[in-house]
Amino acid sequence: MSTLPAHHSSMTTYKYLYSVIAALICLVSACSKHTPTEYVFHLPPDFPPPPVPVDNPMTLEKVSLGRHLFYDTRLSANNTQSCSSCHLQAQAFSESLATGVGSTGEVLARNSLSLTNVAYNETFTWAHDSLTSIEAQILIPLFNEAPIEMGLTGNEEAILARLQKDATYQKLFAAAFPEQNKNITLDQTVKALASFIRSLTSFNSPFDRYAYYGEDDALTDSQLRGLGIFMSEKTECRHCHGGFNFSQSTNQHGLAITERPFHNTGLYNPEVPPANFDQGLYDISLREEDKGKFRAPTLRNLQYSAPYMHDGSLATLVEVIDFYAQGGQNLSSGPLKGDGRAHPQKSDLIKAFPLSEEEKQDLIHFLHALNDESFIENPLYSNPWKTQP
Ligand code: HEC
Ligand code: HEC
Incomplete structure (x- = not known):
């Protein structure tokens, strides 16, 4: 029986170590999913950060998810086009065609805008005075029918199902929207895309x-x-x-x-x-x-x-x-x-x-x-x- 206290104390030590390790694992992975990390803009010293909508705060997790979506052709109905098809990083997120071409080959009327510092824009697109948020702007390439850009209209469910099946997205969406249930929604997709676009700051010229x-x-x-x-x-x-x-x-x-x-x-x-x-x-x-x-x-x-x-x-x-x-x-x-x-x-x-x-x-x-x-x-x-x- 005299061994019991000693045994007991070593058990306590193990338990303690275990909880420390669990806490560490929790910090780097699982539990951090429940507390998204605030995104810090890359700006010159004392520079004002861009406005961010209250219902879509910037987090690292959302920006990361948005970046995956931005480069994913599964976001267009026929799997051929992503946002990056018309907004190329090498071209400051514009493109070298005079005017864009949508996923089904329809020619757009306008030149793809560069996405440099658009977080600060007061209005969006070349000429619109009431399109005042990135979230609202993004619905245009996704749903536009005249001309068709990414062709989501009528295909929303099928496209969300595609994303839902992907294990990478299951993790990314859960990390970006921990408080919401497991079903990937269009609202989350748009919010994440907008967060990535907002992160595209350029102040190093x-x-x-x-x-x-x-x-x-x-x-x-x-x-x-x-x-x-x-x-x-x-x-x-x-x-x-x-x-x-x-x-x-x-x-x-x-x-x-x-x-x-x-x-x-x-x-x-x-x-x-x-x-x-x-x-x-x-x-x-x-x-x-x-x-x-x-x-x-x-x-x-x-x-x-x-x-x-x-x-x-x-x-x-x-x-x-x-x-x-x-x-x-x-x-x-x-x-x-x-x-x-x-x-x-x-x-x-x-x-x-x-x-x-x-x-x-x-x-x-x-x-x-x-x-x-x-x-x-x-x-x-x-x-x-x-x-x-
Ligand atoms: C009256 C306002 C006004 C003045 C003054 C003006 N711009 Fe512009 N600029 C615009 C508008 C509006 C456009 C877009 C026009 C369009 O696409 O039809 C534009 C487009 C441009 C573009 C093309 C940018 C792109 O991404 O396609 C450049 C470059 C430019 N301006 C440079 C200048 C320079 C340099 C001057 C002075 C010589 C100047 N602008 C004076 C309003 C102005
Ligand atoms: C088929 C080519 C094409 C695709 C695909 C496309 N865009 Fe665009 N984008 C454009 C064109 C062209 C404009 C300018 C539209 C206008 O002025 O009417 C634009 C404008 C924008 C603007 C406004 C920028 C500003 O300064 O006002 C944002 C933001 C944007 N696109 C984001 C996206 C996102 C996010 C996606 C993917 C969901 C996307 N685009 C897919 C061609 C495209």
Whole structure:
């Protein structure tokens, strides 16, 4: 009997060790599923984080799930297309086609937008004034029927069943939505995708190092001269491409809503408009003054996101700058023949200006100072599937 206390105490030690090990295992795997980890944005020092909807807080687990979904062709009805088919990381999450092509081959009217810092966007797509959340925007590629993009309409149940069958998704969904039951839902899918899109921040360009990290020599002399031209009253670029995202359409925490970020730049003014002519914001609002108005897109990562404009019609930055220097575009032939410079809704800020060859180069060099190579190489944003699912 005298051995009992000793035996007992060693049992206690084992039990203690066991509980410590169990707690450790719990920390690294099973139990951590019940407490998702807060996502911390990758931003310059003291930079305001983007707004996040209260019903979809950012967590590492949701971002990870969203990243898997973003790169998964099983999300389109016919298994051929993922979000990444039109939003390629190497192209700053845009694509090199002038306009996108959906999963069934239908051609889209517009150029795929870059997904650089879209968490800060006040509105979404090239021209929509009431599409104000990523969650709402995502329903378009998923459900659009004219043209079909990913073709979910009528196929929701089948697609969710596909995901439900996959052991990887069972784990990822359970970790991202621990409080909900085992059935994968469309709402969870959209929330996770939106969380991944929100995580796509890009603040490591030479301009950022100059402006936010205090690296005085991050910009070349030519880029600094280009910055001056960009800010000048001559070119007016900064009026429409203002703010840290060079898009005007940004919505930071605590900042009042900015002015309406839609403008007619004098790109087109067809004498005989084709039937499917893209009128931008007018197609949504049906207000005469909105004809030909589009959102001023971000100017970050332009090196990767060519071609340019809502229809991908300008191939290079030289073409874009020549376009502005002429105060718009006059087409003397083709289906859109007509003088965009004379469009009645053209912005007053678009007017021809003289620009020497050297000034043009400086301006282009400045635009290239907004390229962030680490964005297109960031492993956290890349395809997480080792083999194609
Ligand atoms: C067939 C090509 C295609 C696919 C697939 C596609 N997109 Fe897009 N995406 C576009 C185009 C084109 C636009 C611009 C649409 C417009 O302006 O009307 C766009 C715009 C966006 C925007 C708005 C960006 C901004 O700055 O306003 C977001 C966000 C987005 N897509 C996310 C996604 C997600 C998430 C998926 C997958 C569920 C997806 N896209 C699938 C082509 C595509
Ligand atoms: C009146 C507002 C306005 C002014 C001024 C302006 N832009 Fe723009 N910019 C826009 C709008 C709107 C678009 C999209 C037009 C479209 O797609 O039809 C755009 C598109 C662009 C694009 C294409 C981006 C992409 O991803 O396709 C570049 C590059 C650009 N602008 C650079 C400049 C430069 C440089 C200046 C100064 C010379 C300038 N902008 C002046 C409103 C403006």
